[in-house]
Amino acid sequence: MDTARGAAQAERSANQVACLRALADADDAQTVGVISAETGLSRPTVHAVLDDLVEAGLVVPTDPSIVGPGRPARAFRFAREAGLVAGVDLGPRGVRAIICDLSGRRLGYTELKRDRPAEISSIQSAIHAAADESALDLGRLRAVGLALPGVVEANGHLRASLALPELVGLPIAETVSQHLGRPVAIDNDIKLAALAEQRGGAGRGYSDVVYLQIGHRLSVSIVLNGVIRQGRHRLAGELGAQRGMRWTRNADRGQLIWTSHPTGEAVLSAAAAGDADAQAEIDDFCAQIAGRIATVLLVVDPEIVVVRGGPAQDSAVLLRSLEAAVERELLFPERPPFVASALGREAVVLGAVGTAFDQFSTRIYGVHDYPSPWRRITHDLERTSK
Amino acid sequence: MDTARGAAQAERSANQVACLRALADADDAQTVGVISAETGLSRPTVHAVLDDLVEAGLVVPTDPSIVGPGRPARAFRFAREAGLVAGVDLGPRGVRAIICDLSGRRLGYTELKRDRPAEISSIQSAIHAAADESALDLGRLRAVGLALPGVVEANGHLRASLALPELVGLPIAETVSQHLGRPVAIDNDIKLAALAEQRGGAGRGYSDVVYLQIGHRLSVSIVLNGVIRQGRHRLAGELGAQRGMRWTRNADRGQLIWTSHPTGEAVLSAAAAGDADAQAEIDDFCAQIAGRIATVLLVVDPEIVVVRGGPAQDSAVLLRSLEAAVERELLFPERPPFVASALGREAVVLGAVGTAFDQFSTRIYGVHDYPSPWRRITHDLERTSK
DNA sequence: GTCTTTAATAAAGCCGGTTGCATAATAAGT
């Protein structure tokens, strides 16, 4: 008895999404005729669907803005300002927050440094600060995404974290959610960065991506079929959890030691400028980590590897060295290309807000299966580098 | 303009599948009323759908076979004999073939040894032999699944194979398909074994399974979200493709060397009987391979690990030793359980026929998205051990 | 003020589903 109703309503729902997408893709107002042509739906249907969407507040009628002869067409516009979604990246040294509208446009952004141990309240503070930047009304906030370093359980607790030990065991998602009265999606920072790169960064267009972050420690995260690989115990990619398996020998308590130049960045820059010692040190480093990377590649055989490490302009040195080192590990010539991260350090916070869109799509838009605006989320990157 | 038609027909199609499933699940004849109750569809709808299915030959009306008072209900039965699906496991020493009906029942089975190099024609021969066993009419054959050792490309060629070098580079799937006039699904043998174990073997009920075959060489295959992980170059799980990465030190050109007893099976049996030397040798072996297994576990973090190795009755010795060795490698206590393969050597051929059901479901049944009868395929295992 | 052009609305029909009711087919009772 529910089947028929369900199927019929599903069809209407699908058409709502189709019309909303057509309206949101072209970001100025559109007439019913155009939407009808674009979606393949008949004019009366489009009209009925748009009425529903106007009712729901997702679409607003606009002035016809006529040009030619004939009766002016009623125009409609996606009400992208109807709701807000926030993303927060709570790291060991600071917090970043971003606020987007329903179309994924970046409306507010904040970056706060911190010396003291982190507190849960700094998450809400960052959201408020980002909202104040553009005088946004947080009453329209629909959902929040949160990125944390460490093993994040499905229930929103932080099971383990070397970077934020002060928050381990706390019900973080629950606390923030109760405080803000909004749903909170929470996940590991590297996993969210990988997702952002796959959806709209260097891995765009590929569904299977391995993301590699090379800093003072090495982190791996994997996106398969367009979704983050979590694993039964949320340990997928946690290669550091293997005993006695240090990635490199020149690491001392989580700090990489470089000899040719004081910092990793300096070594990269020098190698890029032609310094042979620096290049040799990088090649040696890559050779050390290549074995385990090769194993990861042979387990999942991804389409592409996105690498974040060192300053963006010098990443080519690291990439080529790593590529060569990995190639030496493999018996077959088939190997995914290694490309530099496109989103850099922003990837984490973009992944956070994006995953909120993904997980709470229905609550955010009020329709089922509306796709998240990853394209725009990741595209508005320039605004930050101002 | 196609949307409405499409949605409506999709609904009808879904209802066809629902009715067919209800009919196939209870494998004797069912009345319209029962199906209606089971599917939640109304009686007139069920009747219309069944008429379609009878038309398509998938369902046959049956004698009412009444019992109580009242007008006898028309009964219908799933026409499981309407089509056949074959699976073939072409190995280095022989070939196995199985033939199932539409419900996944095993109707024919054959096992042929071979000393000479393999030929493609032995695939068809095995199918014919299996059909002859039960006097089956291969005119009803709908699809074929084929398992091969080595790297199998998506187009049906064998890219690399240590076990069957004589077939490398040949368009195997295409040749068999043209010869039989039927679609042929082809894949790597270990991958298909993993799939069979996940769908109806020791990994039943789990969607993320790592399958480990421990013989003279070690093979890994991974099922994620219920589908075989293939990888961009079909190399997912091919850990042997990493240079210099021998799994164990007591291997000589692909042959494991045992000292306490002549064969691996003998070592396992002795250890099971309490032989300390044998147990020590097994523990040493497991310690050697545990590192790489741990890495695989940390990359994908599966729900369960299915292990095939040694004779079934002594597998507990190997499993416990392996479990302990892997546990020593991991920093976190979370670890998937290790269980013994339920399908044994049959897993490969069962996976072959099952993947044919999966891939050619529409052609086999004539309806969209009818689920493969994995349960019955893997359940009829006893018939072989006769 | 009328004509032309374009869009909105209304009406009718299709397809798939459901509910409700009269009817047919049987076993059991007399």
Place this chain on the structure above:
DNA sequence: ACTTATTATGCAACCGGCTTTATTAAAGAC
């Protein structure tokens, strides 16, 4: 052998969603 109780069938009516077709409304152009 006939009636009755019982059960499933088959038909009719209706709903929800979409489409097509025809009619009406609203603007600019002459």
